[in-house]
Amino acid sequence: MKSKSLMGALLLLAVAGQNILAAPVSFPWSVTVVGGPHNGTMGSGNFSYDDSALDGFGDGLLNPLDGLAVSLTLFGQNFNETNDIDFTAFPQLTVTSFVPVNMDFLINEFDVDNPTPINQPGVISINAQGALVPIAGAGFGQEITLGVVPEPGTWLLATAAVVLFAVKRRSRA
Secondary structure, eight states, X not given: OHHHHHHHHHHHHHHHHHHHHOOEEEEEEEEEEOSSTTTTOEEEEEEEEEGXXXXXXXXXXXXXXXXXXXXXXXXXXXXXXXXXXXXXXXXXXXXXTTEEEEEEEEEETTOSSSOOOOOSTTEEEEEEEEEOEEETTTEEEEEEEEEEOOOHHHHHHHXXXXXXXXXXXXXXX
């Protein structure tokens, strides 16, 4: 009888111990635009979550329904998790062994369900999808890409090429 009581007490202590370790965690997050006309532009923010949403090994795929909160300032404009095109299922943060390893956060001006205006001329989307890189003493960094509208000169050049091709083809006929 004593062994059953002892086992029950140990089991209760183990379960209660998991909740004692649970705590909200927050990390600084810096992003760098790669490619395009804004190559090298930097932004910053943070992300936070309650680690009780992770399994016993510290692994999990978290979203806002799990308490994930995301903030990002880019081009002087503030964005948060509610700006993701698939809010509330996204953004998503992958955590492995208690370490954040991947962020999936997408903002788009022309999304049908959740459009978010982006106040930088020519930029129509912000795509923060990929690996998070630990920065010693400074949280995590991530390379991001932007969806941009081509400049008028690019449209003019493309149109001129199509017209030239059509004229050349017609003259051969």
